[in-house]
Amino acid sequence: MEDFIAESQNSKEILNSAKLLQSVNIHALIFGEIGVGKKTLAKYIVPNAVLFDARELQNDIVQNLIDIKKESIIIDKIENVTNVDLLIKWIEDNEIRVIATTKASNLNPKFLELFSITLNIPPLSQREEDLKLLTQKFSNEASKVLRVDKIIPSKLMLNTTKNAHSLRKSIYFSYLFETIGEDEILMFLENYMLANLKGDNSYKDFLYLFEVPLLKASKKKYKSQVQMAKHLGLNRITLRKKLEIHEELL
Known part of the structure; x- marks a missing residue:
């Protein structure tokens, strides 16, 4: 079973609470964004428990397809x-102990009454030590799966917008990127555009695919807009307009 990584202080506190939940028979709710480790933590609390998708479980209960008691x-x-109401009645009638996960901040009040404790897992952006360990783990995994040498951490392109989900994908992409050249990059862009080419303004619609990564790279490499404009060969007014246009993506 995959372990819940808890090197950051807030993660350690969550893991301590989870350890206590292993020995008490109460309902618990695990809240957090996508990819923060909710299911992993739930399996840590009840290692032998069956995992149900909520919507599928409700359908099975309605159709009387499930027979579980005191589990x-x-x-x-x-x-x-x-x-x-249906789910809560089924839980109570069959003496079921539930560990549930959710990313919703506005859960039905009846569920909030059901769960005795809530564990709130912060995003990876608030768990610096956990992020480092996950990065090492996914880097080792990518190196082994793709059968390539490990690349230095500074070359890893880390995306944590969806926490561990996007982090793992971005690290695999970093390894793949090391094996491809300009021809492959142009081929990927061509195939993407070919599949999505439509409308009467396609040139403008696809221009961001070139401009956004170039502007992002320039912002990382150069300290000021003056230096960015100089090395990109743009005047400062044009650069400022482009930065404003793509502000949400930068």
Whole structure:
């Protein structure tokens, strides 16, 4: 079973609470963004529990397809349950212990009454030590799976917008990027554009695919807009306009 990484202080506190939950028979809710480790933590609390998708579990209960009594289960994405009363009655009638996960901040109040404790897992941006360990883990994994030498950390392109999900994908991409050249990059762009080419303003629609990564790279490499404009061969007014146009993507 995959371990819940807890090197950061806030993660250590969450793991300590999870350890206590292993020995007490109460319902618990695990809240957090996508990719923060909710299911991993739930499996840590109840290692032998069956994992159910909330929507599928509700359908099985409605159709009377499930026969479980006096067991612990994990319900993933409990915010997707539409018949809350049905699920709670089934839990109570069959003496089920539930560890549930959710990314919803506005969960049905009846669920909030059901769960005795809530564990809130912060995003990786607030867990610096955990991020380092996950980066090392995914880097080792990518090197082994792709059968290439490990690349130095400074060459890894790290995307944590979806926490561990996007981090893992970006690290694999970093390894793949090391093996491709300009011809392959142009081929990828050509195939993407070919599949999505439509409308009467395609040139303008696709221009951001070139401009955004170039502007991002320039912002990282040069200390000021003056230096960016000089090395990109643009005047400062043109550069400023482009930065404003692509502000949301930068």
